[in-house]
Amino acid sequence: MSRNLPITRRDFLNGVMLGSGAALLHHAAPLAAQSNALATPGPDWYGFGGIGDYANSHGNTPEVVARAHELRDGRYTPVPGNVTDTGEVFDVVIVGGGMAGLGAAFEFRHKAGAGKTCLVLENHPIWGGESKRNEFMVDDQLLIAPQGANGFSIPGVDEGAHASDDGRYYDAIGIPREFQYPAWDAKHKPLRFANDHYGYLYWIEHGADVGYYIGACCGAPPAINPWSRNLDNTSWTTAEREQLLRWRNDTRRLYDGKDFERWLDSMSYQQFVEQVMGLGRHVSDFASPILAGAVGLGSDAVSAYAAYAILFPGTINFYPPAVRDFSAYQRHSFPGGNDGFARHFVKRIIAGAIAGDDSFAAVMNGRVQFDQLDLDGLPVRMRLGATVVAVEHTGDAQGADEVQVAYTRDGTLNRVRARAVVMASGGWVNRHVVRDLPDSHRAAYATFKHAPFLVANVAVRNWRFMYDLGITACRYQGDFGFCVNVRAPMQVGDYRPVLDPDQPAVLSFYVPYLYPGDPAPLQCSRGRAELFSAPYVDYERRIIMQLRTLFGTAFNPQRDLAGIILNRWGHAYVVPEPGFYFGRDGQPAARDVVRERHGRIAFGHSELRGNQHWGPAAAEGARALQQILEVL
Numbered sequence: 001m002s003r004n005l006p007i008t009r010r011d012f013l014n015g016v017m018l019g020s021g022a023a024l025l026h027h028a029a030p031l032a033a034q035s036n037a038l039a040t041p042g043p044d045w046y047g048f049g050g051i052g053d054y055a056n057s058h059g060n061t062p063e064v065v066a067r068a069h070e071l072r073d074g075r076y077t078p079v080p081g082n083v084t085d086t087g088e089v090f091d092v093v094i095v096g097g098g099m100a101g102l103g104a105a106f107e108f109r110h111k112a113g114a115g116k117t118c119l120v121l122e123n124h125p126i127w128g129g130e131s132k133r134n135e136f137m138v139d140d141q142l143l144i145a146p147q148g149a150n151g152f153s154i155p156g157v158d159e160g161a162h163a164s165d166d167g168r169y170y171d172a173i174g175i176p177r178e179f180q181y182p183a184w185d186a187k188h189k190p191l192r193f194a195n196d197h198y199g200y201l202y203w204i205e206h207g208a209d210v211g212y213y214i215g216a217c218c219g220a221p222p223a224i225n226p227w228s229r230n231l232d233n234t235s236w237t238t239a240e241r242e243q244l245l246r247w248r249n250d251t252r253r254l255y256d257g258k259d260f261e262r263w264l265d266s267m268s269y270q271q272f273v274e275q276v277m278g279l280g281r282h283v284s285d286f287a288s289p290i291l292a293g294a295v296g297l298g299s300d301a302v303s304a305y306a307a308y309a310i311l312f313p314g315t316i317n318f319y320p321p322a323v324r325d326f327s328a329y330q331r332h333s334f335p336g337g338n339d340g341f342a343r344h345f346v347k348r349i350i351a352g353a354i355a356g357d358d359s360f361a362a363v364m365n366g367r368v369q370f371d372q373l374d375l376d377g378l379p380v381r382m383r384l385g386a387t388v389v390a391v392e393h394t395g396d397a398q399g400a401d402e403v404q405v406a407y408t409r410d411g412t413l414n415r416v417r418a419r420a421v422v423m424a425s426g427g428w429v430n431r432h433v434v435r436d437l438p439d440s441h442r443a444a445y446a447t448f449k450h451a452p453f454l455v456a457n458v459a460v461r462n463w464r465f466m467y468d469l470g471i472t473a474c475r476y477q478g479d480f481g482f483c484v485n486v487r488a489p490m491q492v493g494d495y496r497p498v499l500d501p502d503q504p505a506v507l508s509f510y511v512p513y514l515y516p517g518d519p520a521p522l523q524c525s526r527g528r529a530e531l532f533s534a535p536y537v538d539y540e541r542r543i544i545m546q547l548r549t550l551f552g553t554a555f556n557p558q559r560d561l562a563g564i565i566l567n568r569w570g571h572a573y574v575v576p577e578p579g580f581y582f583g584r585d586g587q588p589a590a591r592d593v594v595r596e597r598h599g600r601i602a603f604g605h606s607e608l609r610g611n612q613h614w615g616p617a618a619a620e621g622a623r624a625l626q627q628i629l630e631v632l
């Protein structure tokens, strides 16, 4: 495969065990001592990035973090003399090249009409936002893993005009409905694998062999697949087990009113579990990290409606019985997670962006042609590494006929002009960037809180330490993260990873930052400080210690570990606190205020859904694009 760039020994030394030696396994990470986020992180912060087109863009890059802090601190005020006018005028500028920005650009391609021009400005070295990939080369085998968004289910074929947002795009961008996974050799003991990194935590745990270390102590073997055994193999107390089972198995619809969605949105999931279901803190705490994997924070902080949107216990009883049946439910994950969707959008927006034709295999495996993205004459152009710092109408927003967009790139402040702008970047950015933002939008954005998240992809030369225990996934209470698994790796074209305990694989840790009991804004800022303050080597140490805690000496870092890539997302998820979806005290929801067009600027990003997901993200971008077509 042409993507396979050679990886040097030095890359691996940078990626693995920078602080190797016995001390590595016994040293506590000095995170608390470094509580201030770094203004300009260095290479010791960013660490190993793998190989291929995404090697320089894993999580937020040091440059993106530095520019964002400068923007927040008011460093950028375009005035005559400090900004270079490129002389370019576009019909539309889209800020942000994640799923929302790509959804807006896709809509532009279909709806704007001939002769119209569009520029996408994206601050990372490659498009995709939270939907990007990591690539490793281990013992001559290419391994691909998601940097963030990773899982999807296939929407129904007959949804037609009423398609859900995933269904609206699925066929339009050419995603197949059948996928290939490697066979599990009959010479091995029977084991089940999740296809993604999330479903096994609740909805399709029956599809994997999951070891629970919760309550187990000090090298004790995990309880394997405890839910199928009514938790009788766990070390939870009888009362705890009984409550957890009631949580999972309660089929009562616990509220009769028609306005049950607003009712759910009036309380946290913790209040729902404890006050409505009558269960204890033990249960809502158990749910917290799973919930955080979808909406950033845990049960104490997020609306019960957020839990309803992902079919969580108790709230699921508001759905019809067919939806509650997970027995045939399947999730999939492209090799690089939702980068598969992002790549398909890009290929259909700028045909030359990815080498090769538009078949599934070519779009997934082709090299990115960076020099084809920003060419004169393309209806949609994409400029990478460009951090937008100021967006403002020329004159009064209601009467203006253009918007000025300033961005910094390679140390230079530049300006383009647009007839209209879609802000497909998150609220924490937009409130600083849009200089003439109305008070209504500013107040609405002020209510959005953003939680950080870390995805650590750990390449191992083998995963026999899990195989021998009879597990392919685990859930635990520990110092680093709360779950980790080996996916059944999707095979695409000539990307054909194997599934064998003695062959390389990637273990993916999905790590939320939770401080239950603290108000949500404080949890977010504490989490961000913890996420950003630690150098790479501290995380490396914690990951190794966590693997040793789980698997003992069966995991030998010197022998088994091949590489670690950290993907740090400072503002990964908006936190949908109670009232996020339907508003509070009779006031409209803040997200609906943000959806109102401001002159020639419209706002569309995944946060506005509360539960961030690829199809709705693209649909929010498309909705914003349609709003500005009204003024073009």
Ligand SMILES: Cc1cc2nc3c(=O)[nH]c(=O)nc-3n(C[C@H](O)[C@H](O)[C@H](O)COP(=O)(O)OP(=O)(O)OC[C@H]3O[C@@H](n4cnc5c(N)ncnc54)[C@H](O)[C@@H]3O)c2cc1C
Pocket: 095, 096, 097, 098, 099, 100, 101, 121, 122, 123, 124, 127, 128, 129, 130, 131, 147, 148, 149, 150, 151, 152, 198, 293, 338, 386, 387, 388, 389, 424, 425, 426, 429, 433, 453, 455, 510, 569, 572, 573, 605, 606, 607, 612, 613, 614, 615, 617
């Ligand atoms: C850990 C994790 C797991 C997830 N798992 C799933 C999943 O399994 N399935 C799923 O569907 N979704 C998942 N998601 C949700 C995911 O966030 C959305 O699906 C979607 O990718 C978000 O798209 P977006 O465009 O709204 O935001 P983003 O992906 O954040 O894109 C916004 C882009 O704008 C750029 N930008 C910001 N500021 C500027 C600026 N000033 N100038 C230029 N560019 C700027 C950003 O860098 C970014 O590239 C997950 C998210 C996380 C964090």
